[in-house]
Amino acid sequence: MQIYLPIADIPVNIFLVLGMGLAVGFISGMFGIGGGFLMTPLLIFIGISPAVAVASVSSHIAASSCTGAITYWRRRAIDVALAMMLLSAGIVGTATGVWLFTELRALDQLDLVIGLSYVTLLSIVGALMIYESVHAELRARKGMPATLRRPGSHNWVHGLPLKMRFKRSKIYVSAIPVWGIGFIIGFIGAILGIGGGFLLVPMLIYFLRVPTATVIGTSMVLTLITMASATVMHAVTNHLVDAILALILMVGGVIGAQFGARTGQKMRGERLRLLLGLLVFAVGMRFAYQLIVVPDDFYSIRQVTEP
Amino acid sequence: MTLGRMLMVFVLLTASGATPALAERMVVSLSNNRVAVTSSFVGENLVLFGVIEPGPDRTGLRASYDLVVTMTGPSQTMRTRRKERVLGIWVNIDSREFVRVPSYLAILSNRPVDEIANADVRRRLQVGLDNFLLTQRIGPDIADTVRDDPYRVAFVRLETLYGLYRQSASAVTFLTPSVFRVAIPLPSNVPTGSYPIDVKLFSGGQMVARTTSTLEVIKTGVEQYLVDASRNYGLIYGAATSLLALLIGWFASVVFRRD
Numbered sequence: 001m002q003i004y005l006p007i008a009d010i011p012v013n014i015f016l017v018l019g020m021g022l023a024v025g026f027i028s029g030m031f032g033i034g035g036g037f038l039m040t041p042l043l044i045f046i047g048i049s050p051a052v053a054v055a056s057v058s059s060h061i062a063a064s065s066c067t068g069a070i071t072y073w074r075r076r077a078i079d080v081a082l083a084m085m086l087l088s089a090g091i092v093g094t095a096t097g098v099w100l101f102t103e104l105r106a107l108d109q110l111d112l113v114i115g116l117s118y119v120t121l122l123s124i125v126g127a128l129m130i131y132e133s134v135h136a137e138l139r140a141r142k143g144m145p146a147t148l149r150r151p152g153s154h155n156w157v158h159g160l161p162l163k164m165r166f167k168r169s170k171i172y173v174s175a176i177p178v179w180g181i182g183f184i185i186g187f188i189g190a191i192l193g194i195g196g197g198f199l200l201v202p203m204l205i206y207f208l209r210v211p212t213a214t215v216i217g218t219s220m221v222l223t224l225i226t227m228a229s230a231t232v233m234h235a236v237t238n239h240l241v242d243a244i245l246a247l248i249l250m251v252g253g254v255i256g257a258q259f260g261a262r263t264g265q266k267m268r269g270e271r272l273r274l275l276l277g278l279l280v281f282a283v284g285m286r287f288a289y290q291l292i293v294v295p296d297d298f299y300s301i302r303q304v305t306e307p
Numbered sequence: 308m309t310l311g312r313m314l315m316v317f318v319l320l321t322a323s324g325a326t327p328a329l330a331e332r333m334v335v336s337l338s339n340n341r342v343a344v345t346s347s348f349v350g351e352n353l354v355l356f357g358v359i360e361p362g363p364d365r366t367g368l369r370a371s372y373d374l375v376v377t378m379t380g381p382s383q384t385m386r387t388r389r390k391e392r393v394l395g396i397w398v399n400i401d402s403r404e405f406v407r408v409p410s411y412l413a414i415l416s417n418r419p420v421d422e423i424a425n426a427d428v429r430r431r432l433q434v435g436l437d438n439f440l441l442t443q444r445i446g447p448d449i450a451d452t453v454r455d456d457p458y459r460v461a462f463v464r465l466e467t468l469y470g471l472y473r474q475s476a477s478a479v480t481f482l483t484p485s486v487f488r489v490a491i492p493l494p495s496n497v498p499t500g501s502y503p504i505d506v507k508l509f510s511g512g513q514m515v516a517r518t519t520s521t522l523e524v525i526k527t528g529v530e531q532y533l534v535d536a537s538r539n540y541g542l543i544y545g546a547a548t549s550l551l552a553l554l555i556g557w558f559a560s561v562v563f564r565r566d
Contacts, residue, residue, distance in 0.1 A: 004530060
């Protein structure tokens with residue numbers, strides 16, 4: 001059944017989009033991520049313009065992270081103070097990202113920047129995840145404990161000034177890296193249409209030593225608020241949020257996420273991280289291929305003014 | 308010169324300018340004057356019917372006619388970009404702006420346009436995609452380029468690929484020597500607005516009659532409402548979409564609650 005998307009200005013098959021929402025929702029629930037890095041490329045692939053895809057996916061991620069955040073809230077697994085600190089910088093990052101998004105679109109370089117950023121970000125993060133999980137798997141095979149460095153061990157981040165205590169997470173760190181991480185996540189999210197959960201969670205663990213008990217819940221609150229505000233900002237500046245598309249994706253996404261979460265709980269942590277790493281790396285390679293291979297067409301057209 | 312003589316000259320000029328060349332008259336009618344884009348819109352096929360009538364001076368109808376119908380969509384400014392390899396990756400390196408060109412352009416005829424009239428007539432009357440005026444911004448100037456300009460060729464090729472520009476030499480059928488039928492395809496990605504239709508009748512390589520009609524493409528209902536809201540009330544629209552996301556997220560957490 002075809003449905004006409006008013007802002008994207010194209011008809012799409014409603015079941016195809018719903019199915020994509022379900023599939024990405026399943027993966028996001030399984031790994032505890034938003035899934036924007038999969039959804040945005042998929043939408044571009046079915047013919048929705050990158051700009052509309054990025055703007056609309058932000059509301060879809062807001063919906064799926066809202067479900068997650070509520071679940072973690074009930075388990076009291078959210079560090080509100082840390083989330084608020086990350087947010088204060090995250091909003092600034094999102095606004096900067098939306099501004100840059102508009103500028104790049106005017107310069108005809110948005111597609112290139114989206115492509116290049118996906119390649120760099122996804123292949124590096126994917127490779128690190130694969131390396132880390134294979135390493136952990138091998139250690140487990142040899143009968144060694146599969147733990148990483150314990151929270152409490154210090155690195156250069158802990159030498160920075162402006163220290164703050166976050167009670168729920170039981171950490172004592174400088175506000176500077178917290179703001180830095182918040183800004184980066186907000187910025188990347190707005191430009192690439194990704195929630196950044198798959199970046200935020202490792203960053204919080206490795207740099208700030210946030211314990212696993214609170215890391216996912218806190219990350220989801222941050223994703224929820226940055227993506228909700230990205231939706232508003234994209235709607236105000238670029239008028240590109242397609243509410244119909246977003247609605248179909250949201251419905252598929254929240255349902256898929258429930259089944260994904262159940263599957264994810266049955267799997268071991270390392271195995272799960274390896275799968276996610278492979279997935280992230282594969283998407284990165286897909287973008288690299290697109291940039292390197294000789295295009296079918298050297299020319300492309302873009303609308304500058306509304307008819 | 309008296310006022311009376313001036314008027315006389317004026318009447319003579321207008322009369323001599325219009326009547327002799329346009330002996331026949333055409334009456335055309337569209338199957339549908341207004342196309343509504345709804346949530347289930349997947350494009351539409353319109354039909355334009357027309358009759359050629361002898362002129363008021365009772366000149367008889369000629370033996371054979373050719374018909375060229377040009378339908379144009381609302382004008383918009385487009386940019387054509389060219390990719391080149393830079394440091395191993397493909398980058399948009401250069402672009403040209405096409406200023407106020409039609410968003411939809413169909414040139415429909417009963418046989419190939421180069422058989423209907425000679426190159427000079429075709430260029431003057433903009434018959435055929437090659438002869439249609441597509442203005443580009445070239446430095447400070449706005450002008451059409453030669454027809455084999457690579458950007459122009461690429462632009463027309465891509466618009467044709469998306470189904471928005473088309474030229475067909477079989478879309479016009481003469482049912483009788485003086486009654487014709489024109490099939491006008493309207494793809495699903497057409498923008499809304501006014502679509503003027505220009506109908507030119509040729510005989511012996513010259514235009515003998517011309518008439519116009521208009522099609523309106525409008526969005527209705529929810530679609531129009533959403534487009535208006537997103538353009539004019541971006542903040543409220545964005546806030547409402549975000550709120551919808553939160554509601555659906557909350558709803559799912561209630562429905563699927565397991566503890």
